[in-house]
Amino acid sequence: MRILERLWPSRAKASAPKSMTRGRACLESGDYGSAIAWFSTAIWLDPTNAVAYRQRGSAYEEAGDYDRAIGDYTDAIRRAPHDADAYLQRGDAYFAQDDFDRAIADCGEAIAHDPTLALAYYYRGLAYQEQGHTVRGKADQERAAKLDPALRRL
Numbered sequence: 001m002r003i004l005e006r007l008w009p010s011r012a013k014a015s016a017p018k019s020m021t022r023g024r025a026c027l028e029s030g031d032y033g034s035a036i037a038w039f040s041t042a043i044w045l046d047p048t049n050a051v052a053y054r055q056r057g058s059a060y061e062e063a064g065d066y067d068r069a070i071g072d073y074t075d076a077i078r079r080a081p082h083d084a085d086a087y088l089q090r091g092d093a094y095f096a097q098d099d100f101d102r103a104i105a106d107c108g109e110a111i112a113h114d115p116t117l118a119l120a121y122y123y124r125g126l127a128y129q130e131q132g133h134t135v136r137g138k139a140d141q142e143r144a145a146k147l148d149p150a151l152r153r154l
Contacts, residue, residue: 016046020055027059035059050080054089061093069093084114088123095127103127118148 023038039056042049057072073090076083091106107124110117125140145152 016042016049016052019045020049020052023052023055023059027055027062030062032059032063036063048079050076050083050086053079054083054086057086057089057093061089061096066093066097082113084110084117084120087113088117088120091120091127092123095123095130098130100127100130104131116147118144118151120144121147122151 019038019042023035023042026032026035026038036056036059039052039059042052043056046052053072053076057069057076060066060072061069070090070093073086073093076086077090080086087106087110091103091110094100094106095103104124104127107120107127110120111124114120121140122144125137125144127137128134128140129137141151
């Protein structure tokens, strides 16, 4: 058991949300190193927090460290196996690495958990098109545009 948890168990859990808030602010401002540090603190304080892993993964991904991002998304999925956003984000990181098979698989998992997640259809469509499956890709992108008309302009 960690010292902080042993001395002040409620304080350790209470500090994790503050670290998450600070991490999100850093992520939004583009300060990825600080975001990673704050999300790491939140994870240290509450290792069960799947969102902290997913958010730290986002910071790693934005910083271009796709392997660490994928690792964190995987940890988030282990803690919250029905989190469609974690699958979507891991699929996006795989796409960035040109691993289209895994991107398609993860976007498919995201869709299975949340059939209204337009970005999952969109990214899966892009991955299909990268593989030369134009018909499948266009079908997914059309579905994405029906769910979120803003995706039509991308």
